[in-house]
Amino acid sequence: MSFNSGLNMEQSYYVATANAFAASPRLEGDIETDVVIIGGGYTGLHAALNAAERGFSVVLLEAGRIGWGASGRNGGQMIPGWRKGAAELIARYGKDAARVIFDLGLEARALTLDRIAKHAIACDVRTNGHLTLAAKPRDLEWMRQEAETLAQTMDYPHARVLPATEVETKARTVAFHGGFLDAGGGHLHPLNYALGLAEAARGAGVALFEQSRVIQADSARGVIARTEHGAVRARYGVLACDALLGDLEPRIAKRIMPVANYVIATEPLTSPGAVIADDLAVSDSRFVVNYFRMSADGRLVFGGGERYTPEPPADIARFGRNHLLKVFPDLRGARIDYAWGGLVSITMSRLPHIGRVGDLFFAHGYSGQGVLTPAIAGKVLSEAMAGTAERFDVLADLAPPEFPGGAALRSPLYVLGMLWYALRDRL
Numbered sequence: 001m002s003f004n005s006g007l008n009m010e011q012s013y014y015v016a017t018a019n020a021f022a023a024s025p026r027l028e029g030d031i032e033t034d035v036v037i038i039g040g041g042y043t044g045l046h047a048a049l050n051a052a053e054r055g056f057s058v059v060l061l062e063a064g065r066i067g068w069g070a071s072g073r074n075g076g077q078m079i080p081g082w083r084k085g086a087a088e089l090i091a092r093y094g095k096d097a098a099r100v101i102f103d104l105g106l107e108a109r110a111l112t113l114d115r116i117a118k119h120a121i122a123c124d125v126r127t128n129g130h131l132t133l134a135a136k137p138r139d140l141e142w143m144r145q146e147a148e149t150l151a152q153t154m155d156y157p158h159a160r161v162l163p164a165t166e167v168e169t170k171a172r173t174v175a176f177h178g179g180f181l182d183a184g185g186g187h188l189h190p191l192n193y194a195l196g197l198a199e200a201a202r203g204a205g206v207a208l209f210e211q212s213r214v215i216q217a218d219s220a221r222g223v224i225a226r227t228e229h230g231a232v233r234a235r236y237g238v239l240a241c242d243a244l245l246g247d248l249e250p251r252i253a254k255r256i257m258p259v260a261n262y263v264i265a266t267e268p269l270t271s272p273g274a275v276i277a278d279d280l281a282v283s284d285s286r287f288v289v290n291y292f293r294m295s296a297d298g299r300l301v302f303g304g305g306e307r308y309t310p311e312p313p314a315d316i317a318r319f320g321r322n323h324l325l326k327v328f329p330d331l332r333g334a335r336i337d338y339a340w341g342g343l344v345s346i347t348m349s350r351l352p353h354i355g356r357v358g359d360l361f362f363a364h365g366y367s368g369q370g371v372l373t374p375a376i377a378g379k380v381l382s383e384a385m386a387g388t389a390e391r392f393d394v395l396a397d398l399a400p401p402e403f404p405g406g407a408a409l410r411s412p413l414y415v416l417g418m419l420w421y422a423l424r425d426r427l
């Protein structure tokens with residue numbers, strides 16, 4: 001499960017509606033450059049764009065096709081901030097540090113929207129908000145506290161708690177106990193966003209190579225990235241492989257865990273606005289989260305469900321539909337047109353793992369919140385390469401702990417952990 005060829009990407013709604021994008025060549029022979037980027041998802045593309053804009057020469061090596069990792073398969077939900085809320089950040093880091101971390105999260109949102117506007121990326125972007133549905137009555141307690149902390153300590157007055165009666169008017173689901181609406185949220189077409197970034201990177205002079213899997217990344221002095229057919233020598237490198245890192249750099253692999261997640265898209269619905277109002281992005285507060293939104297052509301794009309083995313379900317559409325019907329029983333008659341899966345990387349703390357080993361920088365482990373975050377990750381990595389590491393250090397200090405048991409044991413332990421949390425969801 002380590003490369004991005006499987007999990008039905010070819011059958012995804014995103015591939016079916018992808019903007020035209022000319023393929024890039026395979027790396028043949030040796031090249032010298034200032035910066036080599038390994039991985040062509042949001043992280044690699046943002047890092048490449050930022051480095052090129054700072055005047056570095058940049059080569060990007062992608063194992064498969066650009067945007068075909070998690071970046072081209074995800075739910076498309078733009079959720080501002082981190083997987084840890086403001087109140088949790090304050091409890092962990094204190095008010096001042098938490099504010100700095102929070103502001104970097106907000107900057108990620110602004111940078112993402114700026115990129116989309118600046119490069120005129122046609123990716124169906126919507127900025128009407130993100131709604132988290134309260135699966136349990138006690139979720140409303142942390143939601144109220146979070147909205148208050150955001151307004152008072154983070155100077156972010158854009159989130160509010162909705163009573164169950166108002167939630168019912170926003171999403172025609174089974175009953176929830178209320179919700180948390182963040183007006184800064186939204187959604188987009190993830191693959192077209194990635195392809196648009198790649199086009200912008202090309203325009204900025206980045207040399208893109210596809211079907212060029214790096215099999216060795218040597219970071220002792222400078223970086224040498226070797227593929228089967230060539231090598232790139234660079235002053236700096238960026239590992240941007242996320243859940244697909246495999247054993248390319250074992251020193252950092254122990255802090256992330258790849259987990260498969262599945263998404264389906266229905267046929268276009270006759271009144272999409274009656275299913276989700278205001279074109280919101282919506283998820284629920286379960287540990288094994290369900291997330292959904294409408295596509296530009298009125299399909300319900302639904303992700304979620306639990307699965308504790310790395311092998312994909314034999315029938316992803318049926319698997320996804322079973323979960324969809326638990327949330328939207330009224331959609332029993334809706335046809336499922338597309339079904340696919342992807343690998344997401346999570347960390348123990350649910351905060352990302354950003355740092356460097358020698359001259360090789362890395363950013364990964366966004367824990368399911370990686371549509372917006374790569375914009376700031378790519379920016380701070382390029383700042384550090386240019387000699388200003390202050391903001392890079394703030395994010396590097398978030399480093400999550402290693403999974404117990406390291407690479408060999410992390411999967412079985414994760415399965416146990418997920419089972420425990422899934423059980424708690426049901427209680």
Ligand SMILES: Cc1cc2nc3c(=O)[nH]c(=O)nc-3n(C[C@H](O)[C@H](O)[C@H](O)COP(=O)(O)OP(=O)(O)OC[C@H]3O[C@@H](n4cnc5c(N)ncnc54)[C@H](O)[C@@H]3O)c2cc1C
Binds near residue numbers: 040041215241243263
């Ligand atoms: C099903 C699913 C749903 C999700 N939903 C959401 C959501 O709604 N909202 C949200 O915020 N986040 C979501 N996420 C998470 C988000 O998609 C990721 O955090 C984000 O896309 C990570 O981007 P990336 O560039 O770091 O990694 P990727 O997009 O995975 O890119 C890594 C790239 O590196 C390449 N690569 C790997 N190894 C090598 C190598 N050796 N040599 C060269 N290239 C290599 C891969 O082929 C791949 O293209 C979801 C993820 C999944 C899988």
